[in-house]
Amino acid sequence: MSTEELLHQPLTRVIELDIEGMTCASCVGRVERKLGKLDGVQAAVNLPLESAQVTVPEGITDQQIIDTVNATGYTARLKTAPAARDHSAVPVGDGLGESATDGQHDHMTHGGTAAQLRPRLILAGVLSIPVFLISMFPALQFPNWGWAVGILALPVVTWSAWPFHRAAAVNARHLASTMDTLVSLGVAAAYLFSAVMLAADPAMTARPGMGGHADLYFEVASVVTTFLLLGRYLEANAKAKAGDALKALLSLGAKDATVLRDGTEVKIPADQLVAGDVFVVRPGEKIATDGFVVEGRSAIDASLITGESLPVDVAVDDTVTGATVNTSGRLLVKATRVGSETTLAQMGRLVSQAQSGKAPIARLADRISAVFVPIVLGLAVLTFILWLVFGGPVIEPAEIQGAFTAAVAVLVIACPCALGLATPVGLLTGTGRGAQLGILIKGPQVLEDTRTVDTILLDKTGTITSGKLSVSRTVALGSLGETEVLRLAGSVEAASEHPIAHAIAAAAKAAGSIGTVTDFDSAPGGGVRGTVNGHTVVAGRAGWLAENGIHPTDAQHDALRNEQQSGATAIWVAVDGTIQGIISLEDTIKDGSARAIARFKSLGLRPILLTGDNAAVAAQVAAAVGIDPADVFADVLPEGKVDAVKRLQREGATVAMAGDGVNDAAALAQADLGVAMGSGTDVAIEAADLTVMGNDLGQVATAIELSRKTLATIKTNLFWAFFYNAIGIPVAALGLLNPMIAGAAMAASSVLVVANSLRLRRFGR
Numbered sequence: 074m075s076t077e078e079l080l081h082q083p084l085t086r087v088i089e090l091d092i093e094g095m096t097c098a099s100c101v102g103r104v105e106r107k108l109g110k111l112d113g114v115q116a117a118v119n120l121p122l123e124s125a126q127v128t129v130p131e132g133i134t135d136q137q138i139i140d141t142v143n144a145t146g147y148t149a150r151l152k153t154a155p156a157a158r159d160h161s162a163v164p165v166g167d168g169l170g171e172s173a174t175d176g177q178h179d180h181m182t183h184g185g186t187a188a189q190l191r192p193r194l195i196l197a198g199v200l201s202i203p204v205f206l207i208s209m210f211p212a213l214q215f216p217n218w219g220w221a222v223g224i225l226a227l228p229v230v231t232w233s234a235w236p237f238h239r240a241a242a243v244n245a246r247h248l249a250s251t252m253d254t255l256v257s258l259g260v261a262a263a264y265l266f267s268a269v270m271l272a273a274d275p276a277m278t279a280r281p282g283m284g285g286h287a288d289l290y291f292e293v294a295s296v297v298t299t300f301l302l303l304g305r306y307l308e309a310n311a312k313a314k315a316g317d318a319l320k321a322l323l324s325l326g327a328k329d330a331t332v333l334r335d336g337t338e339v340k341i342p343a344d345q346l347v348a349g350d351v352f353v354v355r356p357g358e359k360i361a362t363d364g365f366v367v368e369g370r371s372a373i374d375a376s377l378i379t380g381e382s383l384p385v386d387v388a389v390d391d392t393v394t395g396a397t398v399n400t401s402g403r404l405l406v407k408a409t410r411v412g413s414e415t416t417l418a419q420m421g422r423l424v425s426q427a428q429s430g431k432a433p434i435a436r437l438a439d440r441i442s443a444v445f446v447p448i449v450l451g452l453a454v455l456t457f458i459l460w461l462v463f464g465g466p467v468i469e470p471a472e473i474q475g476a477f478t479a480a481v482a483v484l485v486i487a488c489p490c491a492l493g494l495a496t497p498v499g500l501l502t503g504t505g506r507g508a509q510l511g512i513l514i515k516g517p518q519v520l521e522d523t524r525t526v527d528t529i530l531l532d533k534t535g536t537i538t539s540g541k542l543s544v545s546r547t548v549a550l551g552s553l554g555e556t557e558v559l560r561l562a563g564s565v566e567a568a569s570e571h572p573i574a575h576a577i578a579a580a581a582k583a584a585g586s587i588g589t590v591t592d593f594d595s596a597p598g599g600g601v602r603g604t605v606n607g608h609t610v611v612a613g614r615a616g617w618l619a620e621n622g623i624h625p626t627d628a629q630h631d632a633l634r635n636e637q638q639s640g641a642t643a644i645w646v647a648v649d650g651t652i653q654g655i656i657s658l659e660d661t662i663k664d665g666s667a668r669a670i671a672r673f674k675s676l677g678l679r680p681i682l683l684t685g686d687n688a689a690v691a692a693q694v695a696a697a698v699g700i701d702p703a704d705v706f707a708d709v710l711p712e713g714k715v716d717a718v719k720r721l722q723r724e725g726a727t728v729a730m731a732g733d734g735v736n737d738a739a740a741l742a743q744a745d746l747g748v749a750m751g752s753g754t755d756v757a758i759e760a761a762d763l764t765v766m767g768n769d770l771g772q773v774a775t776a777i778e779l780s781r782k783t784l785a786t787i788k789t790n791l792f793w794a795f796f797y798n799a800i801g802i803p804v805a806a807l808g809l810l811n812p813m814i815a816g817a818a819m820a821a822s823s824v825l826v827v828a829n830s831l832r833l834r835r836f837g838r
Contacts, residue, residue, distance in 0.1 A: 085113070088135055089152035090125045092118065092142060096240055096305075099251040099446050100147070107145045108138065120497050124152065146243040187309035190236070194302040197233035200225045201295040208292035219271050219278030219289055226291040230264045234298045236305075250446040256301055258450075259484035263294040263812065266477055290481070296813040297485055307824045326396045326417055330361035333405070346411045354404040362395040363410040371402035375767075416766075449487040449802070453480045456806045475808055482805035486815035487798060495790035499830040503783030506833050511751065511766035512776045519762045520787070522746045523780035525727045529673055529748075529773075530706075530718060530740070532732035533684035533694055536750055536770060538660040542573060544580035545641055550629055551653040556584060558654035562646045564588040565603040565610045569595055573644065576658055577612070596620070600644065611647045612656070623647045629655075638689050660690075667698045669770035674699075676777060678729070683717055683740075685709055714740035731773050748773050779836055786833055790826045797822045 095101060101118045104125065108116040113130035127138055135151060142149035204222045207213050215221075231238075237260065240253035267289040271277065278289075330343045331353040338353055343361040346352065351367060354360050360373070372384035375397040384400050387393055393406055395415045412418065460476030496517075504514050514520070534540045547555040563581020566574035568590050581587050590603035590610075600613010602621060611621045618625070625633070625645065629652050636643040641657035673680045681704040682695045691707035694700075706717050714732075718740050721728050730737070730744035733751075741747030741761045749761035750768055763780070765772035801818065804810050 085128050085130050088127050088129055088138065090127060090139070090142065090149045091152050092123055092125055092147050092149050094147040094240065094243070095120055095123060096251060096253055099249075103145055103249055103251075104142055104147060107141055111137070111141060114138070119501075122497070122501065125149075144247075146247045146249065187306055190302060190306045190309065193233040193235070194299070194306050197229045197295065197299040197302055200229050201292075201299045204229070204295045205292045208289065214278070216280060217275075217278055219291075220275075222289070222291045223268060223271060226264060226295045229295045229298050230260050233302060234260050237298075237301070250450060254446055255449060255484045255487060256297075258453075259481050259812065260294045260298050262477070262484075263290040263297070263481055267291050267294070290478075290812070293481065293812045296817075297815075300813070300817045304821070304823050307827070326415075327359035327361040331355075344412065346408050348408055348411055350408045351405055352408065354399045354406055356399055356401050356403065358399055360393050360395055360397050360399060360404075360406060362408050363393070363415050364395075364406040364408045365390060365392045366404055367407050368405035369402050371404050372400045374398040374400050445487075449483065452487070452802065452806065453483045456480045456483050460808070478812065479806055479808040481812045482808075482810045482815045483802060485812050486801040486805045486810060486818065495794045495826050496787050498827050499783060499787040499790055499833070502830045502833040503779060503786065503836075506836050507776070507779050510775060510779070510837055511772060512779060513764040513766070514776075514780060514783075515762050515764075519746065520780050520784040522727075522762060523729075523777050524784055526729040526746050526777075527678060528681060528721055528726040529678045529729040529731060530681050530683045530714075530721070530744065531700075531770070532714075532730075532737055533682060533686060533691065534660060535733040535768070536731055537666045537682070537694060537698060538662050539768075541661060542576040542642065542658040543661045544576055544656060545659040546636070546657045548632060548636065548655045548657070549653065550632060550655065551648075551651055553648065553653045555654065558646050558648075559584055559656065560587055561605050561608065561610045561648055561653075562612045562656055564605040565590045565593065565601050565612060568593045568603060569601050571595075571601075573642070573658060574601065577644075577656055608648050609650070611645075613644055615645065618645050618647060618652075621647070621650075623650055623652065625652050639693065660694075662694060662697050663768070663770060665769055665771045669774050670699045672771065672774035672778075676774065676781075678777075679726075680704065681706065681721075683709055683714055715743050718743045729777070731770070733768070748776065775837060779833075782836060783833060786830055790829055793829075794822065794826060 092104065095104070095118070101120050104118045105116050108114050108125075108127060111133055114133060115128040116125050117127075118125040125142075129135070129138060139149045139151070204225050207215075207218050207222050234257070237253045237256040240251065241257035244251050244254060270289060327343045329340050330346050330350075331338050331340050332346070333339075333351045333353065346362050352361055352364075354371075356371070366387055366389050368389065370386075370388045372386050373393055374384045375394060387404070392409075393404075394417075395410075396417045410416070457476045457480040460479055461472060464472035464476070500517055500520075503520075507514050531537055544559070547559045549555045549558055553561075559577070559581050563578045563584075564587040566581075567578040567587060569575075569578075578587070588605040590605050593601070593603040595601045596613070596617055599620075600611065600617035602609070602611045602617075604610070611618060611623060615625065623645075633643050633645070633655055636655055636657045639657075641659050643655050643657045645652060646654045646656060670680050680700050682691055682700050683706045684691045684694075686707060688705070688707040691705045692702060695702060695705045709717060714730075714737065718728050718730060722745070727746075728744045729746040729748060730740050731748040731750065732741055733749065737749075741749060746763065747761035748763045748765065750770075750773075751764055751766035763773075763776045765776055797818075801810070801815070805815055
């Protein structure tokens with residue numbers, strides 16, 4: 074789309090709704106269709122979350138959207154953020170302890186639904202047992218037992234089954250039908266048919282063991298209600314567990330923060346922090362919000378965000394993320410992002426958006442469920458009629474019973490619960506587990522993309538390597554040995570803040586003690602000079618040495634070129650005007666990068682190294698991690714990364730791209746699957762489809778594995794949901810399925826779909 078077309082696109086906003094009363098895929102379809110009839114409105118409704126994300130154009134109000142949903146027979150309201158808390162600042166040490174916190178608004182109502190269903194289920198179970206036993210076993214029957222079981226079944230088919238009847242009535246008022254319509258009709262028909270038969274012939278159960286009880290279906294109505302309530306109760310609990318990961322993620326943030334106000338420590342609720350506040354983080358405390366360290370040194374446990382177990386060392390000017398834990402030293406942190414802009418809030422939004430979307434594979438289920446219930450109602454009526462038509466010229470009571478039983482079984486077995494749960498519960502569990510592992514899946518389409526990718530482009534710096542230089546070798550070129558060359562260079566470099574200086578000083582300290590430098594001087598990008606133990610030490614590039622009157626020989630230049638050809642950054646070290654050695658530094662390869670490359674290959678992906686560094690450096694890194702030399706793209710500029718992706722796509726490859734920098738954003742967007750390393754920039758994360766919040770390349774492999782596993786789970790769910798209905802309906806229509814067994818099977822199918830999805834919670838353990 075051109076820039077001009079983009080400018081003339083109508084302005085839209087996205088609102089989120091909580092929707093109560095939905096029970097199956099048909100409900101979802103009805104809400105989406107009703108909202109879709111509003112000009113320019115697009116809606117994605119999520120059944121297990123009981124929510125919707127609605128894209129609304131200008132000219133349509135939020136109230137119009139809510140009214141449209143309400144007119145469909147459900148109850149909608151805008152999803153609201155946690156209410157602002159009105160706490161006064163509490164000085165530290167006043168003995169009041171932590172301030173009270175308000176609970177987050179829980180948009181998932183399944184816990185409440187389960188609590189509401191529990192007493193209905195208990196009553197149904199208690200009364201259905203005697204109804205079933207008396208009806209099925211003549212030895213337990215007594216005079217006029219039919220009236221007794223009818224009375225016992227009445228509370229079951231009315232009060233216990235009320236959620237089904239109420240939902241069916243609401244939909245009937247809007248000339249619509251859902252799963253509850255099938256259940257309500259099946260249960261009511263079984264009970265009313267039995268009651269009419271018993272009233273017409275009271276003598277049919279007048280004596281114990283009398284024949285005629287086959288005409289009564291009180292036990293069918295009771296047991297079907299009990300099984301369906303049990304299934305819905307288990308679904309409610311299981312779906313709540315599926316959403317636990319997201320709720321746990323959103324509750325990770327610190328509740329309070331200790332800010333510095335005029336030199337005094339003051340405790341305030343964390344949500345009252347503003348950008349620019351400086352707050353104190355003591356050992357063991359959570360960091361209240363995103364920021365950077367202005368004082369102190371510590372190790373941060375970021376496992377809650379990144380999934381990585383090892384703490385990360387931080388010092389002045391290092392960035393820190395809210396909800397991570399300070400494990401050791403006292404820190405002063407300056408807040409940079411607060412409220413909805415924090416990393417934790419962004420993670421929550423991404424996961425929530427992903428869970429509210431629809432995978433392309435789910436569209437078929439939506440189309441089928443939209444017409445499924447009316448078709449089933451027609452099939453039930455047709456089943457009843459055909460049984461009577463083919464029963465013979467004279468309709469006998471036994472034929473009516475058979476026709477009725479088959480029709481009720483069709484109604485009960487056909488409920489599309491499993492169909493409506495197959496995709497959203499799998500997506501809910503998979504994305505939630507990903508959040509726990511520090512993996513953010515932007516949407517359902519990503520799951521499909523991970524299945525098809527066959528090539529993965531990997532940026533070198535920050536992705537395969539750490540982006541931090543370390544000393545790889547010291548070469549002695551004069552009278553001093555390698556250890557002494559490194560010690561003297563490290564002594565003078567210790568006074569510099571340059572990354573190369575840090576690396577050399579760290580290596581020298583690791584090899585032994587370093588001396589004290591005096592008369593220190595430096596040139597940005599050139600080198601350093603100082604006096605150590607009476608010796609003048611100069612370290613840096615050739616130009617800096619020339620400024621200090623030092624000129625390497627041709628042989629020494631050859632030695633430098635040899636180091637550079639191996640992919641190293643090399644600097645001169647001169648002592649008292651004489652070249653004494655060369656120190657080589659290399660970008661360190663991250664621990665686990667080689668294992669990650671091997672995992673990519675096992676997933677059927679061809680790893681390709683993409684870097685702006687020279688061919689020698691690229692080849693060395695590729696060899697170290699197991700990438701084929703032919704799959705190395707070196708000397709690539711930022712715009713060249715996009716060209717590399719396009720070239721591979723033209724060659725027929727489906728390309729994934731992993732990177733972490735601003736210069737990777739365009740390539741991430743161009744790739745069929747963009748994977749951002751969370752240690753990188755916001756622009757890279759925004760351009761990507763998958764985000765791993767850590768900096769371990771192995772997490773990228775894990776993200777692809779999890780996405781594929783989630784997609785496979787959804788496909789399995791859909792297969793069994795379709796298979797169940799495809800087999801169950803004709804079997805029931807042929808009279809080969811008792812309605813009680815049909816009810817148990819229908820409830821079991823929904824529970825099995827949810828249980829299959831919950832297996833994703835154990836992924837990676």
